[in-house]
Amino acid sequence: MQALATLGRYTLATLNEIGKVFIFSVQGLKNCFVPPFYFREIISQLVIVGFYSLPIVGLTAVFTGMVLALQTSVGFSRFNAAGAVASVVVISITRELGPVMAGLMVAGRGSSSIAAEIGSMRVSEQIDALRTLRVDPFKYLVVPRILAGVTMVPLLVLVADVIGVMGGFLVSTTLLDFSVGSYISQTVQNLAAIDVISGLVKAAVFGFSLTTFGCYHGFCCDLGARGVGNATTRAVVSSCIGILVLNYLLTALFFGI
Amino acid sequence: MTKIHFERLCKSFEGGLQVLNGVQLGIEKGESHIILGQSGCGKSVLLKCLLGIQKITSGDIIVDGISVQDERRFGEYLRKFSILFQGNALFDSMTILENVIFGANQVRRDKFECRKLAEEKLFAVGLEKRVFDLYPAEISGGMQKRAALARAIAVEPEILLFDEPTSGLDPITGGVICNLLKNTIKSLGVTALTITHDLKVAEFLADRVSVLNQGTVVWTGRTKDMETCGNGYVIRFHQASSLSGTVA
Numbered sequence: 001m002q003a004l005a006t007l008g009r010y011t012l013a014t015l016n017e018i019g020k021v022f023i024f025s026v027q028g029l030k031n032c033f034v035p036p037f038y039f040r041e042i043i044s045q046l047v048i049v050g051f052y053s054l055p056i057v058g059l060t061a062v063f064t065g066m067v068l069a070l071q072t073s074v075g076f077s078r079f080n081a082a083g084a085v086a087s088v089v090v091i092s093i094t095r096e097l098g099p100v101m102a103g104l105m106v107a108g109r110g111s112s113s114i115a116a117e118i119g120s121m122r123v124s125e126q127i128d129a130l131r132t133l134r135v136d137p138f139k140y141l142v143v144p145r146i147l148a149g150v151t152m153v154p155l156l157v158l159v160a161d162v163i164g165v166m167g168g169f170l171v172s173t174t175l176l177d178f179s180v181g182s183y184i185s186q187t188v189q190n191l192a193a194i195d196v197i198s199g200l201v202k203a204a205v206f207g208f209s210l211t212t213f214g215c216y217h218g219f220c221c222d223l224g225a226r227g228v229g230n231a232t233t234r235a236v237v238s239s240c241i242g243i244l245v246l247n248y249l250l251t252a253l254f255f256g257i
Numbered sequence: 258m259t260k261i262h263f264e265r266l267c268k269s270f271e272g273g274l275q276v277l278n279g280v281q282l283g284i285e286k287g288e289s290h291i292i293l294g295q296s297g298c299g300k301s302v303l304l305k306c307l308l309g310i311q312k313i314t315s316g317d318i319i320v321d322g323i324s325v326q327d328e329r330r331f332g333e334y335l336r337k338f339s340i341l342f343q344g345n346a347l348f349d350s351m352t353i354l355e356n357v358i359f360g361a362n363q364v365r366r367d368k369f370e371c372r373k374l375a376e377e378k379l380f381a382v383g384l385e386k387r388v389f390d391l392y393p394a395e396i397s398g399g400m401q402k403r404a405a406l407a408r409a410i411a412v413e414p415e416i417l418l419f420d421e422p423t424s425g426l427d428p429i430t431g432g433v434i435c436n437l438l439k440n441t442i443k444s445l446g447v448t449a450l451t452i453t454h455d456l457k458v459a460e461f462l463a464d465r466v467s468v469l470n471q472g473t474v475v476w477t478g479r480t481k482d483m484e485t486c487g488n489g490y491v492i493r494f495h496q497a498s499s500l501s502g503t504v505a
């Protein structure tokens with residue numbers, strides 16, 4: 001009986017939280033289209049979320065592509081199908097690994113720092129100060145970050161796609177004995193617009209969700225240094241889970257169930 | 258003329274904690290009013306209710322005939338106020354000058370005018386040009402207090418609010434800041450509401466004081482009448498303060 005009650009309470013709390021995040025994200029989305037816009041903040045967030053994530057996203061992408069080429073060539077050569085390596089690399093990178101890997105990396109880097117920054121602003125009354133200066137904290141803090149997520153994560157994924165395919169290409173042509181010409185022509189043959197576009201749409205959704213989670217947990221942060229720490233952890237965990245769940249839903253949507 | 262009117266203000270939090278329980282108080286235009294109270298008695302909550310940061314549970318706050326609960330006129334309402342927070346609340350991603358310009362932006366559109374106003378206010382609170390381009394974390398607590406005051410007066414308010422203006426400062430710096438506050442209030446001719454638990458600050462700044470205890474204002478009057486007011490709590494507060502004799 002006791003266990004049942006605990007389970008019920010836990011479920012209710014979770015549902016309550018999901019509802020709050022949903023309301024927060026709708027509010028965030030709505031505010032993206034309502035002036036005033038703080039262009040300086042938007043630009044600085046574009047740089048922080050986009051540009052500064054480039055190295056880590058590039059690094060992840062190149063190693064993912066390389067490992068993919070190694071693994072598939074080992075597996076496929078058992079069935080004399082080593083020629084399919086190029087197609088597997090390009091399809092899985094553009095459809096899945098590019099968006100998901102980049103999304104997770106930006107989630108780890110971006111949503112944690114968003115939650116920590118907004119959380120400590122809340123703790124030190126800076127958010128109250130914004131309100132009393134008649135600046136809507138939602139428009140000043142949340143909107144620029146969401147816009148940065150929605151626009152920059154797709155760009156990062158585009159870069160990750162290119163670098164990931166390059167990684168596969170490098171391993172295949174240097175370590176495995178693929179000829180440069182045939183690898184490239186195989187890659188181009190299997191490169192489909194729908195794969196790239198679906199990946200970019202995913203990326204935009206991931207960007208929205210990870211910045212929203214970061215902002216949400218920052219705003220709901222308990223007072224004190226420990227509150228900020230907890231908010232940061234929650235932001236990373238929830239945005240990573242969010243990305244994996246959304247990825248499944250979007251894949252089902254794009255490519256049929 | 259009454260500038261700020263608290264009408265049976267009540268505020269309770271989720272979980273049933275009743276912090277304010279019928280605060281009844283009128284603050285006159287142009288006076289410097291102090292609210293004295295023990296730590297945790299709800300002074301900061303009172304200020305947050307006044308600024309509409311926290312929703313009030315019942316009762317009302319009226320400023321120049323506008324209620325804090327009137328959402329249509331809330332912009333106009335808020336425009337009258339400026340606050341010096343307990344922890345300064347300077348934006349730590351901006352330099353000192355940018356912080357003050359951010360405030361000045363509320364009253365001036367032109368970029369150049371904003372900058373001029375901000376520099377003027379920074380000089381007025383006694384900050385030197387060399388700290389203008391430093392970040393809040395790079396200057397001392399006393400300077401942060403001054404910078405926060407500059408930002409507060411840059412919005413050209415009618416009402417200045419000070420939340421524990423001397424907390425966290427040494428006695429000498431605290432005294433200097435108190436002096437600065439007093440001069441600022443006098444030169445701007447604003448209505449000032451200061452919140453503190455420190456009787457010394459109250460004696461120095463106040464035209465009138467109100468003592469807050471258990472969620473209500475138990476006494477209002479001049480500081481020098483505190484000893485003889487006949488209210489047990491007020492007298493105890495006064496005696497305890499004279500004993501400890503600290504400023505900050």
Ligand SMILES: Nc1ncnc2c1ncn2[C@@H]1O[C@H](COP(=O)(O)OP(=O)(O)OP(=O)(O)O)[C@@H](O)[C@H]1O
Pocket residue numbers: 270271274276294295296297298299300301302303421454
């Ligand atoms: N957001 C909140 N949720 C729940 N309780 C709160 C909240 N804010 C304040 N309280 C409670 O209200 C009471 C009064 O807090 P407040 O910060 O106003 O005290 P204070 O008089 O300003 O004290 P100090 O002099 O230490 O600053 C405290 O008991 C506090 O626990």
Ligand SMILES: [Mg+2]
Pocket residue numbers: 300301302343420421
């Ligand atoms: Mg307080």
